[in-house]
Amino acid sequence: MTLLRMAASYRHSGDLIRVRIIALKDAAKTAPPEEKIQLERRIKDLNTLYRETRETALVLERYYDRRCRRNGRR
Secondary structure (H helix, E strand, O other): OOHHHHHHHHHHHHHHHHHHHHHHHHHHHHOOHHHHHHHHHHHHHHHHHHHHHHHHHHHHHOOOOOOOOOOOOO
16 A cells, blocks of 8 residues: 555545534534533544544655655644
């Protein structure tokens, strides 16, 4: 598997995570207070996972690009 294919796979996973976040936000709007707290905690965790997945995809896409720094963001 090439790095670009891996990056595409990470992007797809990120899209699925984002869809789940949206579904949980909709569910949280009508949930009882105790369930809403659990949903918000899950949304927070998924947001972190979503951000890390996007960042990993970006690193994989730009791995061989010399203009991009290795350890820092552009």
